[in-house]
Each structure stands twice: as C-alpha cells, then as structure tokens.
Amino acid sequence: MRIPCPICGSRDIREFDYMGHAQALDRPDPGAGAQAWDDYLHNRDNPAGPTRDLWFHGMGCGAWLVVERDTVSHEVTGATLARDVKGGAA
Amino acid sequence: MRLDKPGQIDRTQPLSFTFDGREYSGFAGDTLASALIASNVRVVGRSFKYHRPRGVFTAGSEEPNALVTIGQGAAAEPNLRATTSELCEGLVARSQNRWPSLDYDLLALNDLFAPFLGAGFYYKTFMWPAKLWERLYEPFIRRAAGLGALSGAPNADHYEKAYAHCDLLVIGAGPAGLMAALAAGRAGLDVILADEDVRTGGRLNAERIEVDGRPGADWAETVTDELRGMGNVRIMTRTTVTGAYDGGTYGALERLSPEVAARTGAPRECFWRIATRRAILAAGALERPVAFRNNDRPGVMMAGALRAYVNRWAVSPGKTVTVFGNTDDAHRTAADLLAAGVHVAALIDARPEAGTDLPVRFYAGAQVVNAHGRGGLEAISIATLSGIDKVQTDCLAMSGGWNPTLHLTCHMNGRPDWSPALAAFVSRDGAVPGLLTAGACRGDFSTHGCLAGGLAAAKAVLKDLGKRARATDLPVAEDAPYRISPLWAVPGKGRAWLDFQNDVTVKDVKLAATENYSSVEHMKRYTTQGMAPDQGKNSNVNALAVLADATGRGIPETGTTTYRPPYVPVPIAALGAGAQGAGFAPQRFTTSHDLSVEMGAPMVEAGLWYRPGWFPREGEKTWRQSCDREVGMVREAVGVCDVSTLGKIDVQGPDAPAFLDLLYTNMFSTLKVGRARYGLMLREDGHVMDDGTTARLGAHHYLMTTTTAAAGQVMKHMEFVHQCLAPQMDVSFISVTEQWAQFAVAGPKSRDLLNGILDDPVDGDSFPFMACGAVSVMGVAGRLFRISFSGEHAYEVAVPARYGDSLFRLLVDRAGELGGGAYGMEALNVLRIEKGFITHAEIHGRTTAFDIGMERMVSAKKDCIGKAMAARPGLSGPDREQLVGLVPTGAVKKLTAGAHLFDAGAEAVRKNDQGYITSAAFSPTLGHFMALGFLKDGRARHGEEIRMVDHVRQIEARCRVVDPVFFDPEGGRARG
C-alpha cells in the first residue's frame, strides 16, 4: 500500500505508523463527561468501505495525515495534513 | 544430444560441470537442463511420493521434475529448477529425493505400494493411534516424501533487497512486452521491463517465427538495443515479478548471473519492491500436459519446451521423436524437429478433422494411451479407430493447449473467467487496479496478436497518464488462429499424472470427488494437487477439469483455486536480506563507546543503544563487585556516566510554555529561565507515558528529556498533540539526542571535578540544585544541568557530540584522581532504586500518577493530556496497587523483580495476589537487598510484614513494606 503524503509524495506504507480513526482529532472538552471521553478514546466505527484514519509519517517528514481509504478495496483516495483538517474545522 | 545447427549458445565457450559427481560439459548460453539434455542425461530426479524416475519436462520456471541442489557445503541450495539455472564453469549439481543414488533408489518401492498411497492416504492410515505420529509416521513421511534438503549450516552467501520506482512496469519481455516497452519508452515514460529469462524475446527465442520478415529473435534483439539506449527504460532480465500488491506495488526476485554473483560481496539474489503508476502484464502462457497412462516417463515432455530446446539451445532429448497434441502447435513442433534434422516417428492429433502436409506418419483423431520404458521412454501406444498402434520412440512431445499466465491478475482477489473458445481461464480486466494485460496472457496467442496487444496496452497507458504516443509501427507477423479441441485426460487403465511435482494422478482426483471432496479447494487439500513449489502451474486447470468431469459439473461452476503470491518460490534469505545477525537491528553507539569497550565494560542493549553494564577493575571477579564499588564511588567521591541516550527534544516558540503545559501534568510555563523541573507525562487514557526533566533555556526555549526507551514514542506523541490537537500553537520542536553528548557527574566531589574543566567555575549560589545554563567547557560551548538521578550532589554536562569522546576520557581521568571513576548501568540502577526513582520498570504502561504517588503533580490549574481520563473511577484509591519499597526481614535475604506479593499467611495463588516487584537490587549503601514494587493499598501498609514469592525462580522471602525512598529521604545530599 502507498500513501500520498502531501509533503513527501507517494510513499511506501512501511514509512508510516497507523493510529486509528480520524475521530482522534476531535478531543472533547476537559469537562465533556465520561460518555464523551469514553466514545473519543474507545468507541470507533469499523466500516467495510470508505474510512478516514490517522497515519504518522515517522520515517519521513513527521507529519500526521488524515488518510481516506477503502477498507474493502484497499484503495487510498487521498491524504491531508491533519493540521490542515483541524485548521479548517476550527 | 547436441544438434548440428546454430542456436543461442556460444560454442567457443565450453563450460564443464558435474551432475551427481559425473563430469559433463555444455556451452555458455546453456541452462543446466539444456546441457544435461545435450549430454543425454535422461533421468534428473525422483518424484515426490512414488520416487518414479523423472526427466526434464519444461524449459521454464514452471518445471515440476528437474529440481536439483546446486552448490556445496553451506551454500548448497536445494530445489532449484535446472530449466532456469544458468550453466557456469565448475557448477556442481545433485539430484534429489533419491537414496542411495538416482539410478538405484530404495524408496522406489513406494511405487509398488502405489495402490495404498492414493489421495488422502496420510489422513486415513495415520489417524490412529495418535501417539505414533511423532515417533513413527511423521519421520517416515518426511524421509519418504520430499524434495531437496538444506545443508543445515549458516549460509554465508549475500542476498539483497532493493526498491525501484517507475511509471510503467512491463512484466514479460516477449513480443507483447517488448512492443509495450518500446511504445512507452519512445513516449518518454519511465519504464521497467522485467523478464525472468536471461535475455529478452520470450517465445521468439524458442520458435522459428518471423517478425517483419526477420527471425523473431533478431527483431527482439533490435528492439532491446533501442530500449537499452533510452535513459528512461530499465531492462531487468533474470527478474521474476512474483506478486501484485496494493497501490501499484510489485514484488520481484532478481537472480544475478553466476559470474556477477561470484564477485566478492555480490548478492546471489535481490528481492525488489517496485512501485509503479501502471503495469502491463505480458507474461505469456503456460502449456499444459495431457494426462495418459505413464505420462511421467523420462522422455515425455511439453511440446513448446521441446521446440525451445531444439531451436534455442540446439539440443534434442531424443533421436526418434513423436508428437501428440490437440492444437496446431503439435504440427509446429513436428515441423521444427524436421527442420532441425530430427527424426519424427509419428504426429498424433487428437482432433479428428486435422490434416497435415508434413512428411511424417500422421494420426488424426487418435490418442496416446500409454508410455512404455521403465527408466525412460522406449515406445508409446496409440489408440486409433482401428486399434492400438505401438510406435518406438525415445521422446514424446505433448501439448494439451495453453493457459494464459494470469496469476498476477488474481493476487488481489480477482477471479478469472472461463473461455470456451480457448478452453482456458482468462483474466478479468481491472482485477488489479492499474494493471493491463497484453498478448498470450490475455488469450491472444498469435505473434501478431501479441505485438498488437502490447502496442494497444502501451497506448492505453499513455492516454491514461496524459502522454502523447510517438509513431510506432506494428511489425508484420503470423496471425494463425487458435483451434483447440479440449483434451484433459485420455481414458484408460493405470496411473495418468496431473501434478508431476506432487505425484497426483487422475485417479486421486476422482477418488477425492467420490469421497465428496468435490469443491476444488477441498480436492486440492485432499490430494495435495497444486501444493508443491510449482504451485500447480502445469496441473491446476487439468485437475479441475477432471474434477468437473467427475462431479458432472462444468468447469466454470467448478472454478479454480486461489492464485497467491509468490509466482515462483522466493528464498527467505532474499526477503530478509541484510537482517541476519547484527544486521537485524540498527546499532546506536554513544561517543563514550570506544573508551567503555577499551575499559572492558560489557555493552548491553538499551533499545537500539549499547550502554556499559559496569567497568571491571583488576581483582574484581563478579559484576556485583564492580557494581558495588561504583555505587560507593558515587556516594563517597564522584562517578561519571554517559546519559546521552536519553531523548533530548529542543522545544521553541512563543507557545512553547503553553504546549508543555498541555503535554505534562505539571506546569512548565511558570518555570524560571535557567531552571529545570521534573515532569510527568500521561497518555490520553490517564496512564503514565513517560517522565524526565525539562530545562528552560530561554523565555521561548526549552530542552526536554525523555527516557531512553520512550524517546521515539514521546516525539510521535508530541507531534500528534501539536498537529492534531493544537495546530494553532506556535511551537516547533526537534530531536537533538544525537547532537549532544551528555554525561552525569555525580557525587560529593562532582563540583570539584567540574570546576577543573569549566572555564568559569560554579558554586552553590551561581548553580543551585535544578539550575541550568550555558557553560564553556575548556573553550567548547556546552550546557550544564544540576540534576540528579543518584540522589547525590550531581550535574549533567553536555557538549556537541563531536567533543563527547574526549570529554568522557577527560572526565573519567579526572574522576580517578579524585577517588572516583566511570559507572555503568548496574550501578546507575542501584543508585536510583536506593532513591526510589522510577524507570519504565515502574511506569510500564498500566500505572497511573496515583499509583506512583505523584497524583499531586497533576495540576488543578490547567488541562493536560490524560487528565480527564485519569480522574476515572478505578484509576485511584485503595484498590490500586501502589508504589512501595520492600526490604527482606526473614532468613532469605534476596528479593527478585517479577516476584509476586502475598499477605504473610496467605497461600501464594493468583486469587490472593496483592502485587508484584518491579525492581530489585542489593544496596551496598544499606548493606541489604531492596526492592520497588506495587502493592494493593500499599501506601497505607508501610511497616507491614508480607511475603514475596517468585514462582519462576522458586524463591520465597519475608519482607517489610517501607517507603520507596530508601536513602536520604530528605534529599539533603542532592541539594547541598
């Protein structure tokens, strides 16, 4: 599998660490309550199909990426810098 | 025998080799197989199960019979295909699966017991009693059935792995692949053309086919020359593309030529990962045999292979050859033999309507029903309408039609479709994203079809990638139609082989069907058809056709088994190249490494780092003696220890204070410039991640340290917190671990030692406990931190790494003059346990700030990573196992890490478990053992007598629960 790093270009999957669903970007407020924190940390969808997840380009530029891919076909359809995703959402 | 005609061999370069100890010779350009055929060697191996004599069957990587061991001693490599092994001077080859010799094989007895050795034999016979499996059945099977064996000695040969990138990977350099590479190369694409043969041309090397009015091989050579001249095309011969993977990644195994591999340090094979935007599969087709009685006799071989031997290598496996087939390829074979001056005794075409102009004895609508001759073919029986004809022959070329080599199109779950017109499976377009097929692997079997298909595929790729195609003319070549009348197995008595490599016959497949193993996947496992190293390249389609017939279903309904990578066997040595021994993991050395080794320190692994365990001195016989002395040195004089392996991260920016506040449980925005502070870091789930001191070098400039083990993890975590949670923060950070050499100088005389090397001496006022700042170390700009991991008055002094070696030598020297010296990891560990300082033995991932007694370090004034979840019920309170100190009180004086804790009177079983010991050592300062551990409600139990049980080492000790700080609890020594 290859991931198109916006900084480094198309790179082999071995250069990346996987973290999990991109919901990890949406850290709750400190006082959001147990349910919100539990959902944030532990409860994730496991879709058969398109998904967005976080990858770290540790053996490259050090960027955290939001990668869009399909868990069935393994097709990678895009990757965005996490900081840009956060910047856009804020 | 060698034919008196030209071929692609160099008769001016004779090469001598041995096979089973006998000397033979061949020519440059020969394979081991062609050279053995030239030398009239008919039997090259024994079969897997029945130990039947076998001869060369094909001329390619699909070879099921001619598996040999090449090389000697540790470098001997088993199961190599003689058909793809290049001949070289002095080559030593041995046959396999025979004992004691190829001609006289005792286990050939198996062949007599064949009626008992059919499909499912192992399952049925060795079911009961189970006890006998290990002692009797398995050893028997392993000896009786099998292929070559490894030497068992470490292999000193070199292997390599490598990466390549291109726009277009063309797999196969026959007419289709050459045409595709030519069109793509001329248009400027970055092309890799890979072929498993030693030269390009594919079947054009094996046939007497003309392209543009010239011999096909000449045309191929001209195209190859043009491709070689292009800077954007890379030709990789001897390279088999073994698998198709996600994202346009392909695996490929390159065999280096024997001459290149023989150079010092050169690899034998190289495993490539090729990343490409597009691929064209032009892998050709594999000819399939026909199953008839005794069709495995040496001398029976594939017709296409025979043409290759005659046309390319100028050898013939027989003097009197017969040809049997169900397509026009049988006629082409007979014609080539006649042109080469080889006698053709009969041409048998299974198609009733077939005719021929060739001057040979011709049978239409007839079938070969038996092959005679124990050690090799002597005659065949032919069934005609009028009866059985017996024809004397020493070689039979057979052809049951062609299977497109579509394996790679199925590597990503693609399934092939059945083509009734071709009587073969063909690939579905789009089965592998970005991969097109062209030529025979697509079912276009004529030379014209291959050339046109290659050109069309290249044009499609160019269009797709937005490149303009340059004018490339389509060469003129034959476009003969493919006419086949399917013939899988000739009816009749006796055993007719389907899978030659795994000894599976038509009977076995029928038996599987009878016993209800009627799914093709079940049949495969029950009979082991297709499970040998060749993965059924010759046999899969035939076997499932026989299964379809036996079960009364059609072939499309029966389907195929799954084609998986690799296409050919790949040595583990190539996949794992470079990862043997010390190459398994990178080694990181500190600047003090050389002196440590000179001083005789045993170097121990700490992650990828190597650190000194202790520094033995004359008269010290055990590590404990050295360790105890080093601890005493630090407590009474001064010790020097390299701490450069701790992670050092330089953090800068206006938001650096706020960023560290978010990262750590405690406050760093309030830290004064020129001061350092201990910090605790949690994971978001509320458990401790790491700890370390952070120094404030400027208003917007911090230098934080991590533990050696967690340096990478912490860096990644910081990037996550910054980029994913707080990208608005204006902060930058970078690891400077490698840039600084840092040494702990610890002990009552540490300041004396330092002031001898600092250009401006320090004192208690200018450099109090936890101070930090820039210093000049004998003219070198360095940094000084007054921090202590030993509990003594101590410093850490840092200089740019290039000065590390000389500074360490100087410090050790001067320390010696003061009654001290270097200390290693063992002493460092004892010193920190005496002080109750934690390491990852304690913060092992399941402990909270509460557990280690640091809950007050979680600041109430701010948020931090892990704060919300650390407040969860269950992560604090009396039910938690809390950090305690333990000292022995009974007769057994030793405490061990890993031991579990129990109430004094309780049985040492799991339900009574009260905790465990994480660190233990003998303290020379205290004169007895001490341990750190976690005990349920431990902080409330100081003074209590409990029991330690180490079930693994069988040690049991009584101990008392004490405060985890064993030595100088007030901390006066570090501050003073």
Ligand SMILES: [Zn+2]
């Ligand atoms: Zn990158």
